[in-house]
Amino acid sequence: MVRVDGNGTSQSLIQVRNLGKTYRRGGEDIHVLQELNLDVDKGDFVAFMGPSGSGKTTLLNLLGGLDVPTRGTVTVAGDEITHMSAGKLTAWRARHVGFIFQMYNLIPVLTAFQNVELPLLLTSLSKAERRKHVETALAVVGLGERMNHYPRQLSGGQEQRVAIARAIVADPTFLLCDEPTGDLDRKSADEIMELITRLVREYGKTVLMVTHDPVVARRADITLHLEKGVLVEAREPHSIAAEV
Amino acid sequence: MKFRSLIFANLFRKKLRLVLTIGSFAVALFLFSFLAVVRGAFNRGADIAGADRLVTINRVSIIQPLPLSYRDKILRIPGVKAVTHNNWFGGVYQEEKNFFPQFVIDTENQRQVMSELQVPDDQWQAFLKDREGAIVGARTAQRFGWKIGDRVPIKNVSYGTAATWEFNIDGIYHSDRPGGDETQFWFQWDYFEERVPQSFKGNVGWYVVKLDSPDYAVSVAKAIDDMAGNSSFETKTETESQFAAGWVKQFGNIQFLVVTIGSVVFFTLLLVTGNTMAISVRERINELAILKAIGFNDRAVLFFVLSESLTIALIGGLLGLGLAMLAVPALGNALNGLLPALVLSKAILVAGLGSAVIVGVASGLLPGIGAMRMRVVNALRRV
Numbered sequence: 001m002v003r004v005d006g007n008g009t010s011q012s013l014i015q016v017r018n019l020g021k022t023y024r025r026g027g028e029d030i031h032v033l034q035e036l037n038l039d040v041d042k043g044d045f046v047a048f049m050g051p052s053g054s055g056k057t058t059l060l061n062l063l064g065g066l067d068v069p070t071r072g073t074v075t076v077a078g079d080e081i082t083h084m085s086a087g088k089l090t091a092w093r094a095r096h097v098g099f100i101f102q103m104y105n106l107i108p109v110l111t112a113f114q115n116v117e118l119p120l121l122l123t124s125l126s127k128a129e130r131r132k133h134v135e136t137a138l139a140v141v142g143l144g145e146r147m148n149h150y151p152r153q154l155s156g157g158q159e160q161r162v163a164i165a166r167a168i169v170a171d172p173t174f175l176l177c178d179e180p181t182g183d184l185d186r187k188s189a190d191e192i193m194e195l196i197t198r199l200v201r202e203y204g205k206t207v208l209m210v211t212h213d214p215v216v217a218r219r220a221d222i223t224l225h226l227e228k229g230v231l232v233e234a235r236e237p238h239s240i241a242a243e244v
Numbered sequence: 245m246k247f248r249s250l251i252f253a254n255l256f257r258k259k260l261r262l263v264l265t266i267g268s269f270a271v272a273l274f275l276f277s278f279l280a281v282v283r284g285a286f287n288r289g290a291d292i293a294g295a296d297r298l299v300t301i302n303r304v305s306i307i308q309p310l311p312l313s314y315r316d317k318i319l320r321i322p323g324v325k326a327v328t329h330n331n332w333f334g335g336v337y338q339e340e341k342n343f344f345p346q347f348v349i350d351t352e353n354q355r356q357v358m359s360e361l362q363v364p365d366d367q368w369q370a371f372l373k374d375r376e377g378a379i380v381g382a383r384t385a386q387r388f389g390w391k392i393g394d395r396v397p398i399k400n401v402s403y404g405t406a407a408t409w410e411f412n413i414d415g416i417y418h419s420d421r422p423g424g425d426e427t428q429f430w431f432q433w434d435y436f437e438e439r440v441p442q443s444f445k446g447n448v449g450w451y452v453v454k455l456d457s458p459d460y461a462v463s464v465a466k467a468i469d470d471m472a473g474n475s476s477f478e479t480k481t482e483t484e485s486q487f488a489a490g491w492v493k494q495f496g497n498i499q500f501l502v503v504t505i506g507s508v509v510f511f512t513l514l515l516v517t518g519n520t521m522a523i524s525v526r527e528r529i530n531e532l533a534i535l536k537a538i539g540f541n542d543r544a545v546l547f548f549v550l551s552e553s554l555t556i557a558l559i560g561g562l563l564g565l566g567l568a569m570l571a572v573p574a575l576g577n578a579l580n581g582l583l584p585a586l587v588l589s590k591a592i593l594v595a596g597l598g599s600a601v602i603v604g605v606a607s608g609l610l611p612g613i614g615a616m617r618m619r620v621v622n623a624l625r626r627v
Contacts, residue, residue: 066537067621087541094539101624105534109253121246122539166538 001039002046002222004231008039013174013206014063015039019072021058021229032058033229036072040174045200045207047217050226056210057178059226063208064097064176065089077173094122098167100196102179104159106151112138112162113147119170137165140203141195157188164195174206175199181216193219247544251551254528262556265520269560269603270567272513273596276506277568278575280592283502284423287489295458296325297357299487300451300468303478307332309447310477315350318453321467323460328353329448331436333429335398335409337388344384346398346429348436348449357454360420361428367392367415375435378411381426385416387577392416398429403440423587452484510603517607521553525611532615533623542616549612550605557604558597565596 001008006017016038023030032055040046048056061067062074065081073082076096084092106115116137120130138144141161151159160180167175177196181189197219199205209220217223225232255262300318302308310329318327333346351372355363363371363379371377380390390396394413411431419426437445455464465481472479482490525532532545569588576586 061621064537066624090536090539090541093537099534099537101534105530105624107250107253107531107534109257110250114249114253118250118535119538121250127246 001041002044002224003039004037004224006037006039011041012039013042013044013077014208015073015075016063017073017075019059019062019074020070021055021062021067022070031229033062033069036229036231038224038231040206040208042206043200043204045197045219045221046209047220047223048208048210048226049212049214049217049223054226055229056226060176060178060208060210064099065093094119094170096173098170098172098175100160100163100167100175100177100180102182104151104156104163104183106159106162106166108151111148111150112143112154112165115151115162116147116165116169118166123170133169134165137169138162140168140199141165155188156184157191160184160188160192161195164192164199168199168203168205174208177207177209177211179210179212181211181213189213189216247548247551251548251555254524254548255552255555257528258524261520261524265517265556266560266563268513268516269557269600270564272509273561273564273600274567274571275509275564276596276599277565277588277592278572279502279506280595281568281572281586281588283498284589284592285586286498295483295485296455296461297484298453298455298461298465298468298481299484300453300479300481301487302450303469303472303480306450308477309444309449310451310472310479312446312448314451314472314477314479315448317471318451318468321464321471323456323464324453325456326353326356326454327451328357328454329433329451331433331447331449332402333398333400333431333436334402335400337396337398342388344387344427344429346431348433349430350433354430357452360424361417362420363415363417371414371432374412374414375432375438376410376412377414377432379415379417379430380413381428382416382418383426384429385413403444407439409439423589453481510599514603514607517553517556517603518610521549521608522611522614524552525549525615529615529618529623533618533620536618536620537624545618546612546616549615550608553608553612554601554604557600557607561597561600561604564600565593568596569593 003012008015016036019033019036019038020031021033023032036059048059050056058067062069063076065074065084069082073080075081079092079096081089081092106112107118110118113134116134117130120133123130125133135144135147138147141164143158143161143165146154146158151162154162160183164180175196180196181192184192193216196207196209200207200221207220209216211217300310300314302310312329315327315329318324328350330350331348333348335346336342337344355361355368361381367379371379378396385391390413392413392415396411396413397408398411399408411429417426417428417430453464453468455461461483465483468481469479532548535548536542536545572586572588
């Protein structure tokens with residue numbers, strides 16, 4: 001169950017307490033996130049919405065260990081990541097986080113197979129084991145036949161599927177999706193959301209997703225609204241969609 | 245190595261740029277090798293000179309003669325083991341371009357003093373019995389396809405009117421020192437004395453003095469020059485190494501030229517490859533950020549960048565050195581003995597490859613450190 005009041009149990013997969021992030025620009029402090037609390041359980045599918053500059057991506061970066069907060073803590077599966085060294089945080093990301101970005105961010109000179117294999121290069125798996133994992137991940141996203149294609153030979157939707165395969169291939173603790181359908185047409189966006197939903201429903205993945213699109217947000221179990229750096233009451237995605 | 249596909253895929257990302265960068269390395273290494281070979285050729289005389297030998301020339305110039313009578317006087321100086329003398333002949337074989345050094349030698353002492361230039365005994369004995377005989381260095385024999393028993397005409401204009409001197413090839417000498425001079429052509433003093441005009445008779449070009457020990461070098465050199473002091477033929481005596489180095493200096497400061505040109509080439513190469521690597525890293529800063537996001541650590545990112553620059557350097561370096569290995573012998577033949585033997589030694593190859601590696605690492609280091617220190621969120625924000 002997702003909570004934003006800071007009263008979640010210690011059993012939550014992700015616990016965020018009093019999280020704050022302040023940037024200093026032009027001599028002025030900009031408080032992007034303020035005293036933010038969040039509890040997410042395993043298998044939850046959470047969508048974050050909010051206007052540009054509200055701190056959605058910053059929150060995602062903090063949850064994924066890509067950035068460090070100004071104050072507060074983030075604890076994932078018992079690991080308090082906010083005070084980890086950069087090196088430990090990198091290793092932690094490899095083990096626990098799968099990233100899916102708006103622009104897919106595939107390496108253009110690598111094939112779909114090689115792109116998906118990247119996270120596994122950091123493990124001790126043998127070549128044969130890596131191949132098996134990659135083939136499975138590509139099969140899950142429906143691109144088993146396109147593993148030798150380069151990103152330029154794939155459509156936007158297919159590229160994002162490869163990116164999803166890359167995110168799930170090492171079986172991370174949770175997935176962070178930053179506008180995963182932001183660069184796709186409606187049909188492709190629906191297909192990608194179908195896939196992400198399936199990862200949650202069939203494979204029990206925990207997904208935290210930032211989106212501007214209320215239709216996309218409706219796929220999530222719950223939508224949290226970020227305004228001026230503050231997580232406001234969770235409301236039913238349907239009602240938010242209706243507002244827009 | 246499981247990162248190989250990633251490194252090579254990045255290398256071949258911009259094929260034209262890769263080819264040009266490798267090409268610049270190859271050209272630089274070729275030039276480096278060539279300069280080092282030329283420097284080595286000029287310095288070889290000094291490098292392999294006998295430590296226990298002195299060379300005595302006319303104080304005015306080497307082209308001025310010395311009297312033959314000095315030989316016995318030099319031989320009487322304490323510390324002198326043997327003395328031999330040579331004259332420069334300056335002839336050509338068939339045409340001007342077929343230049344090689346011909347020396348008139350003192351057959352009695354040549355082998356004792358110049359012991360590293362070895363002639364088989366039977367060939368030497370045949371040479372001594374043949375007034376028109378000649379001993380030729382292996383390299384010159386190979387160059388003209390001469391073999392023992394051949395009769396060779398040498399045109400000469402230095403001694404009186406133009407004349408063709410006929411010689412019989414009685415032997416072929418080899419040097420037992422790596423890179424030793426195997427281009428000389430020797431013939432007998434008696435034959436020379438017999439044919440040159442009266443004004444040239446009894447004069448030698450220079451003396452080569454073999455010492456009992458290198459420790460006598462200073463005292464014997466001083467004694468020889470004192471002996472000839474205030475005469476019409478004052479002498480200048482120095483160690484063979486000093487003599488060879490002085491000879492090289494006549495061509496200018498080769499060492500300075502080689503070091504300067506080499507340094508400029510490598511500094512330019514460093515700028516070119518450094519710039520190329522910086523552009524390459526900047527172009528894919530987002531991809532490197534993704535690698536870091538999914539768990540590749542800073543050292544891995546630095547490793548990728550350095551691997552690329554090092555691979556370019558190694559391929560370019562090996563290509564350049566390979567070209568040099570092909571070109572140097574061809575160039576040596578084309579020069580027809582105008583320069584001492586051009587030798588592309590293992591030391592030059594190792595130094596060249598070492599320099600390529602250093603430049604490769606140096607050019608990749610700054611962009612690599614930049615990529616290593618890059619903050620993922622900043623890099624992703626640039627998309």
